[in-house]
């Protein structure tokens with residue numbers, strides 16, 4: 001059943017209508033994107049993530065990680081790939097060695113945070 005426009009807010013989901021004349025909407029109804037000329041899907045997706053992050057705290061957290069990784073690791077010219085995450089994790093291991101941090105303990109704490117944050121938004 002389509003409940004758009006009947007008072008119920010749909011969850012955020014990107015729908016790219018055109019990259020040629022750059023048009024996209026979010027199914028929540030709170031965001032539209034139009035720009036003159038062509039834009040890549042990745043460009044439109046980046047714009048949409050800023051909107052979605054404002055409504056979903058875990059999306060905002062993922063956006064922070066994505067921004068951090070894209071600033072340093074670019075195994076693909078236009079998008080984040082799994083290899084970027086692997087490279088970052090390897091470098092974090094080197095940093096922990098250098099500083100004497102217990103990576104296994106930090107990962108255990110990080111996992112607890114992740115589980116709590118994931119559970120908080122269900």
Ligand SMILES: [Zn+2]
Pocket residue numbers: 011012013026027028029030031051052055
């Ligand atoms: Zn939305």
